[in-house]
Amino acid sequence: MAFPKPRSSSFATTSRTHMRPSGGTIDDSFLTEIKNTQNRKLSQKQKTLSCQFSIGDQLSPWPTYTTDQTILHNRKPCSYDYRKRAGSWQKQPLGITKPRYLEQLENYLRKELLLLDLSTDSTQELRLQPYREIFEFFIEDFKTYKPLLSSITYQREKIRALEPLKAKLVTVNEDCNEKILAMRAEERYEISMLKREKMNLLKLIDKKNEEKISLQSEVSKLRKNLAEEYLRYLSERDARKILIADLNELRYQREDMSLAQSPGIWGEDPVKLTLALKMARQDLTRTQMELNTMKANFGDVVPRRDFEMQEKTNKDLQEQVLDSLRSDYEEVCKEHEILLQLHMTTLKERDQFHSELQEIQRTSTPRPDWSKCEDVVAGGPDRWQKLAEGKNSDQLVDVLLEEIGEGLLREKDFFPGLGYGEAIPPFLRYDGFVENKKPSKKDVINLLKDAWKQRLVEEKEKFPDFFFSFLEHRFGPSEAMAWAYTIFENIKLFRSNEVMSQFYAVLMGKRSESVYIKQKETVAQLLKEMTNADSQNEGVITMENLSTVLKSNFPFKKEEKIQELMEAGGWHPNSSNADLLNYRSLFIEDEEGQSMPFVQKLWEQYVDEKDEYLQELKQELGLELYDEVTLPRLREALMNIDPGLDKQTLNGYLSRAFQLPMTELPEEGEEKEEGIVVRLKIALERLQMTDIRRMGSREQEPTS
Numbered sequence: 001m002a003f004p005k006p007r008s009s010s011f012a013t014t015s016r017t018h019m020r021p022s023g024g025t026i027d028d029s030f031l032t033e034i035k036n037t038q039n040r041k042l043s044q045k046q047k048t049l050s051c052q053f054s055i056g057d058q059l060s061p062w063p064t065y066t067t068d069q070t071i072l073h074n075r076k077p078c079s080y081d082y083r084k085r086a087g088s089w090q091k092q093p094l095g096i097t098k099p100r101y102l103e104q105l106e107n108y109l110r111k112e113l114l115l116l117d118l119s120t121d122s123t124q125e126l127r128l129q130p131y132r133e134i135f136e137f138f139i140e141d142f143k144t145y146k147p148l149l150s151s152i153t154y155q156r157e158k159i160r161a162l163e164p165l166k167a168k169l170v171t172v173n174e175d176c177n178e179k180i181l182a183m184r185a186e187e188r189y190e191i192s193m194l195k196r197e198k199m200n201l202l203k204l205i206d207k208k209n210e211e212k213i214s215l216q217s218e219v220s221k222l223r224k225n226l227a228e229e230y231l232r233y234l235s236e237r238d239a240r241k242i243l244i245a246d247l248n249e250l251r252y253q254r255e256d257m258s259l260a261q262s263p264g265i266w267g268e269d270p271v272k273l274t275l276a277l278k279m280a281r282q283d284l285t286r287t288q289m290e291l292n293t294m295k296a297n298f299g300d301v302v303p304r305r306d307f308e309m310q311e312k313t314n315k316d317l318q319e320q321v322l323d324s325l326r327s328d329y330e331e332v333c334k335e336h337e338i339l340l341q342l343h344m345t346t347l348k349e350r351d352q353f354h355s356e357l358q359e360i361q362r363t364s365t366p367r368p369d370w371s372k373c374e375d376v377v378a379g380g381p382d383r384w385q386k387l388a389e390g391k392n393s394d395q396l397v398d399v400l401l402e403e404i405g406e407g408l409l410r411e412k413d414f415f416p417g418l419g420y421g422e423a424i425p426p427f428l429r430y431d432g433f434v435e436n437k438k439p440s441k442k443d444v445i446n447l448l449k450d451a452w453k454q455r456l457v458e459e460k461e462k463f464p465d466f467f468f469s470f471l472e473h474r475f476g477p478s479e480a481m482a483w484a485y486t487i488f489e490n491i492k493l494f495r496s497n498e499v500m501s502q503f504y505a506v507l508m509g510k511r512s513e514s515v516y517i518k519q520k521e522t523v524a525q526l527l528k529e530m531t532n533a534d535s536q537n538e539g540v541i542t543m544e545n546l547s548t549v550l551k552s553n554f555p556f557k558k559e560e561k562i563q564e565l566m567e568a569g570g571w572h573p574n575s576s577n578a579d580l581l582n583y584r585s586l587f588i589e590d591e592e593g594q595s596m597p598f599v600q601k602l603w604e605q606y607v608d609e610k611d612e613y614l615q616e617l618k619q620e621l622g623l624e625l626y627d628e629v630t631l632p633r634l635r636e637a638l639m640n641i642d643p644g645l646d647k648q649t650l651n652g653y654l655s656r657a658f659q660l661p662m663t664e665l666p667e668e669g670e671e672k673e674e675g676i677v678v679r680l681k682i683a684l685e686r687l688q689m690t691d692i693r694r695m696g697s698r699e700q701e702p703t704s
Helices: 028-043 086-091 100-114 123-141 143-261 270-298 304-363 370-375 380-388 393-411 441-457 463-475 477-493 498-507 513-533 543-553 559-569 597-621 631-641 647-658 680-689
Strands: 414-416 433-435 540-542 580-582 628-630 677-679
Touching: 100 123, 123 143, 143 270, 143 304, 370 380, 370 393, 380 393, 393 477, 414 477, 433 477, 441 463, 441 477, 441 498, 441 513, 463 477, 463 498, 477 498, 498 513, 513 543, 513 597, 540 543, 543 559, 559 597, 597 631, 597 680, 628 631, 628 680, 631 647, 647 680, 677 680
Parallel strands: none
Antiparallel strands: 414 433, 540 580, 628 677
């Protein structure tokens, strides 16, 4: 390793200071002695020295040929007084004496090594620690080279810190390679399946082509047979005509002979008769010549009637064959298009499932231990078991948030007003502070039920205005705003409560109140029909009666959906149809307004069926969420997926989707294709808010 040379040729006259372990400078006599010693060494050709710079850019007196077997003394470098021992250092011969600072470092290292406990598992790490400290002392004292030595230490630590990242990178690389190999294997499998499918379709097309060729050969054979039959019949006709002519000639000859033998029979002049006979024979000869001429000219001519009949038969056969081939070809094309669409759909689903899997793998967290909440929630383990029964992790998080929020809500005495902004609901527009009435959860639920009863009677106002009017009528104008804030904060907090969550959704415009009303009407209708089925008025019906009532009220539900409702009502696979059921218990509510599992399952199925209905509508339109849809196209899609829709219900859906009054909707056939448009996402969100359900099966014919 090459070191830089001193700035001055005179080593003794340099003004730089030499830092000792204990601080201070080296006197001039000492520097002169070092210079003389080094000059003597340079004159000795048999020895080779390697000089190093010590602290303060001074040359170190330690030669390279000195043995490295020296053991350090038990002294710490920073505690050594360099000034006091400078004289003794100068008196020692330069060729065999170590620098004092090196001796101090070795002494300190030996002392630290002797104090180590080498019986532990981390022996190598402990032995390395004293060397680290020596290196740090070396860096601190040699300030000229401190940046270089510090950078060496920093790079070493950085390399050590990057080792785990290197291992992690290798692991991630292996995982990615495995995923890529798995995806390639799956793609190879799909490609092989598509190739196999392609070969089957090619075989089918070859089979159809062979059938076409065989039919064409059969048609040509029939034409040939027809031509042969035509020639045979033509020959028979000509032979028949010739035979008739011969018979006529024989008959004429016989008549001539009879007339010649008995001339007096006719009483005519024989000369005259002979002349007439001669003329008749001339006419016969002429006629025969004309007949032969016509035979020669028109012997191969087919009668027009036979030709037209045969031409019509041939044309019919050709049309039948072509229609059959055309229908087969169209069927094959349709099957091919269906297979292509199915392939594209499968690819999209694969990509979607793959992205969902990656998202789930990225965001999935370990399942929490919910039993820890038993000692935290008010009421102890019994109340927690009641709250957590039948709920998933997301719902349990809502329960915990409600328990925490309920405590915080109880601690508040006042609510700050939200002001008079346009985004603030009308019933919350207020400046200042309003009192927290701190009602119990049961009181809030009873108040909401009373509001719903009043709403069913009065439906003139908008729901937010009606809610504030109800509070004014109930508590007076001075207390209405405080109760409005109190009720709003409670229903916003308790989302898991059925009554509060539905009231909050309707109040904030996230759901139409017709959804709540229709649900209550459905439940009331079920209770009424079950009561009618209870002929003895004993409060019980059979499972068969329950199944009949459900199928009559929900004719378009699948069998498994009916089965789920019966299981929620208490039916089990090992139960018989004669088992009795207390049907009134299916419709009762607890003190917090929570329905029984039967009514909850009914609501869950309604939500799922609405989502399926809207998803089917989106697929029928074939548009992306941010594409625009016209009113005629949405009308057509609704009629296609639900032909049982009547005109009034259909117009209600369109009015909700396009935010138009029903009176302003154009009639069917009068709409313009570029007229009223709306984004598909917005239309689906608006339909999601309203009460939308299937009115008939998709195979049903549309009704007027």
